[in-house]
Amino acid sequence: MLEVLLIILSIFLICFVSFIYVLKHERRTLWAGMTFTASLFTFALLIFISLMDLTDIYSKNHPWLISVFLLILLSILAFIAGTILVLIGMFIYNGIKIILKEGNHWTNYLSLGLGILFILVLFIYPNFGHFYINDWVTYVYIFILLTTLYFIYIMIMYTFTAWINLVNPKNPHLDYVVVLGAGLLHGDQVSPLLAARINRGIEIMKENPGSKLIMSGGQGGNETIPEGVAMAKYAEKLGISKDKIIIENKSKTTYENIMFSHKLMGPNSKFCLVTNSYHVYRALVLAKNQGLKCIGYGAKTKWYFTLNAFIREFIAYVVITKRLQITIVGIIFVLCSIAAVFDNLIL
Template sequence: MHFITIMGLLWLVSIGVFWGVMKYKPRTLWSGFSFFWMLVFSGLLVVTIGFQYSDWIVRHQALFMALSVLLGVVVLGLLFFPFAVILTFFVQGIRILFKEGFRWSNFLSLAFAFGLLVYVVAFPLAFSGASSPVGVLVYGAVGMAVTYLLSVLTIFCFSAMLNLIHWKKRHDLDAIIVLGAGILQEKVTPLLASRIDLGIKLLYENPHAVLILSGGQGEGETISESEAMYAYCVERGVDPNRMRQESNSRNTEQNLAFSYALLDDPKANIAIVTTRYHVFRALALARRAGVDCVGYGSKTKWYFTLNALLREFVGYLALTWRSHLRMLAVLEIPFLLVFLMAGLFN
């Protein structure tokens, strides 16, 4: 079979797998994983076609120059991508500290940028002259762990992005659950307001839906978040008969469980509305609770999104740490075996 035909078939299979995952298991990391491999096989197919028709391409100077420039841009992009990521997280990490305050959670972007810099630059330099087998094995084992975590982070970001995409408007929703966020005493914050505005928009697009406003009373808040959200909606002309309040939840899991308990139909078509960076973990929690739903994300500031996305990733790892620890243990087995064999022969 011709090599280009094989690559074409693999490309079609990758598209089919991606489509199947997005249809049946979109709220898992399989969505990002299948999307990644679809991109890989798409790139391989393009390269294969380029080699197959290289003579024809060379004869067309304009096309050859355009493809050469494109290839150069791709290669340079891949080479400088780690440093671009480090610079982006460093700059945005500084911004969030100045704009949102010097809280520990706001140092995630800076810590990530510093960690990447150490791994990309300092770590290889430290072990470049390592001559002992132990040093080489430590370098390989740590490199494998970091590579695995960065790969999972990439797939997590792909999965989060894919679960924000809706190809067409929904008009069959029965319930729209807006997840609460912190309020200033009785006042809705801009971040929470963007969630509510998106929930109201979806409510008007789904004439048979109810809007469930979910959030209890936190520290420094004089009323529950759901009460503040309800008042915000009433001020904007939302029909009170189409709203329900859930005022006892303290976290996302309780948001989902307590809001789901307010529904009359356990098979209702449900949409969860939260900030974009939070959608995927909310959907993962809903899946674990057996709640079938889709997610919608409201906009927020870019510098805040990067830091919050890292926080969400840490939260996701906390939910699934056992499976990732097992996978990492399997990947580290070769290094352990080499280390043991080196010890036996010495």
């Protein structure tokens, strides 16, 4: 048992050191989430095996320790099962709520659809899909299950990485605070969502004396003025002087927000991106793809909107990394196809 403990301790130290390395060098990759969760998992495994070892040593004189250990194990399993059920419930509840509040748009069905998919794949088919072991449909289900589990894993890593990138404990002094635009109300009015971004940007600017705000956003098809102009007017009403504001009014996408805003900065400038919390990580990935170093800050968003928006952001991230995702799903498909052919040939 001592040898096992030493092996797991070594793995934990490797994972933890890797996590610290990623934090210091480039935390805008999924390696941040992967090394963090690997550190948590191996640490929990270390504690679990230590408890097993202690229980084995002292159970002869203290038989009640076995009951305590089993209780801890059952509690962990119950927590995992409960977490899965709660997450599915949140997906469905938030999905219904956002449809009722935000309207009948296809993007508002993402949360509800994901919750239903999890129920179908994880619960309904295993209990009611009575197919023979050599039936091709079984392998179709296995392919769907493995693909679903893969994307659940990637989503978990994405979530942890996104949280990590919202925390900025030791920040360099910022020269610019880039506030990313969003759609305007009635063609020229800042929406509550966009106002939250601007308010957060003003807070950060005040924490960095001498810094300037860059209001970034072009003019959409149903807008009468560029978003950057409307954002600047909103900030001026809050008492921010014009000389503290730079307007970027050409961008149409988040990628262009970052690219055009960076062109307005001085050389070797340090800057941050301000957007809603669910959007920060994808914005940072787009900045990384342009070779730009920056940090991100999140503005508050209505809680019922956040989960659906986060799923939309995750899908957008999958699109950004589509070559990698297609490759991995393709590998899963090939392996399932080989297994199905091999199984049918034997039978």
